[in-house]
Amino acid sequence: MKVELVSKQIIKPSSPTPQNLGIYKLSFIDQITPIFHTRMLFFYPNIENKFANDGIERLKTSLSVTLTHFCPLAGRVKDNKVIECNDKGVEFCETRVRVHGFLSEILKQPDPDIVHQFVPVNDAHLGSGIADASTIGSFIKAWSCTAIGCMAESMLPKYVMESHFPSMEFSNDLPPLELKTSNCITRRFVFESSEITKLKAKSSSKLVEQPTRVEAILALIWKCATMASRTNLGITKRPSKVGQVINIRKRTNPPLPETSLGNCLSNFVAEMEESRVVQIWTYRHWWFT
Known part of the structure; x- marks a missing residue:
């Protein structure tokens, strides 16, 4: 497979940002959240080659x-x-991918090394880095609806985060997050809907009568990983922890709109010794006590 860069340009807002909206205050969560370039790939069938005719220009205009x-x-x-909010814009790249065979075949069993080539190289000075997955989802939805002419008032972002999580003054600049490289293996697990239903029923208990899909699958992966680790090391007991990032918009009091712009997330960490979960830390300990 070969990926060729066709063009690169900066897309700016179609109208200048009003002066009263020129400064956006970061929330406390924005300030302490490490800057990551979130990578999301969307694949659509090119029906009758319509996308090639006007799709690129429509994407630019709607963006x-x-x-x-x-x-x-x-x-x-x-x-x-x-x-x-100086309207400096975002980077828009157009590429051409030459591949032997059909993309649909590649996506049936995607290889991380191949899919990675679809993502542009990070450019740290571009973009603001304040969007969690929920904000990115809201943005993509608004962009797609704008492109096909069905944008609604309910899709617009709500700027409420700083009022709920006011920014803080730090005596020193927070050090950048350094991710150390290590040997790791990426695996993709596909769960059929019917199997997830069975797993949810099997994992229910008095403490969690109706586990969510995420809870059931995460518990299974945690259990299997713990067993594999103990087997590889030849031991029968070994403490372990598992963590999960969660969206806390619906968990605040009162709940925040799903279209709240910014980072509105936290972690929970569960610790297990032998076969017993002994402690669980959740977002409540982070923000509300």
């Missing part, structure tokens, strides 16, 4: 319009305190 509503995403972070 420009969408950025007028998500103006912080087209701005730049300053001093880990605010975002200057």
Whole structure:
């Protein structure tokens, strides 16, 4: 497979950001959240080659319009305190992929090394880095609806995070997060819907009568990983922990809108010794006590 860069340009909001919205204050969660370049890939069938005719220009135009509503995403972070909504824009890359065979065949059993080639190289000075998965989802939905002409008022972002989680003054700049490279293996597990239903029923208990899909699958993976680790080391007992990032918009009091722009997430960590979960830390300990 060969990926060729066709063009690269900066897309700016279609209209200037109003002066009263020129400064966006970061929330406390934004300030302490490490900056990651979230990578999301979407694949669509090119029906009758219609996308090649006007799709690229439509994507650019609709992106420009969408950025007028998500103006912080087209701005730049300053001093880990605010975002200057200066309409500097976002990078838009167009590429051409040459591959032997059909993309649909590759996606049936995607190889991480191959899929990784679809993602552009990170450019740290572009973008504001304040969007969690929920915000990115809201942005993608608004962009796609703008492209096909069905954008609704309910899809617009709500700027409420800083009022609920006010920013803080730090005596020193927070050090950048350094991710150490290590030997790791990526695996993809596919669970059929019917099997997930069975797993949920099997994993229910007095403490958790109706586990969610995430809870049931995470518990299974944790159990298998723990057993594999003990087997590989030739031991029968070994403490283990598992963590999960969660969206806390619906868990605040009162709940925040799902379209709240920014980082609104936390971690829970469960610790297990032998075969007993002994402690669980959740978002409640992070933010509300």
